[in-house]
Amino acid sequence: MERDGDIIKGFNFSxxxxxxxxISHLHFDECRFTYSTLSDVVCSNTKFSNSDMNEVVLQYSITTQQQPSFIDTTLKNTLIRHKANLSGVI
Incomplete structure (x- = not known):
């Protein structure tokens, strides 16, 4: 199954x-992931924008080909184990 940039807006995944x-090629906009764990997820070209990701553990799979992007997103006390594209994060 191949996705072409589906947008998930305003959901609470806390x-x-x-x-x-x-979760590759998904765009999470204005979503809340507070106190969530994303373990061994494949997130090639996944975008998180205008979202709250405080106290999150993100361990994405080594099979992830393109790092996820974080745009205008709060990452307070968040653990990201691999490289990520960061822009306007708090």
Whole structure:
């Protein structure tokens, strides 16, 4: 299944666990991920914008070909284990 830039806007994913999920090519806009864990997720070209990702653990899969992007997103006390594209983050 191939996705072409689906936008998920305004959802609250707080206290969620994403494990072995493929969230590639998704755009999360104005979403809340506070206290969530994303473990071994494939997130090639995934965008997080205008979102709250405080206290999040993000461990994306080594099969991720393009790093996720964080644009105007709050990342307070967030752990990201690999490189990521950051722009306007707090």
């Amino acid at each position: 206290n969620s666990k994403f494990t072995y999920s493929d």
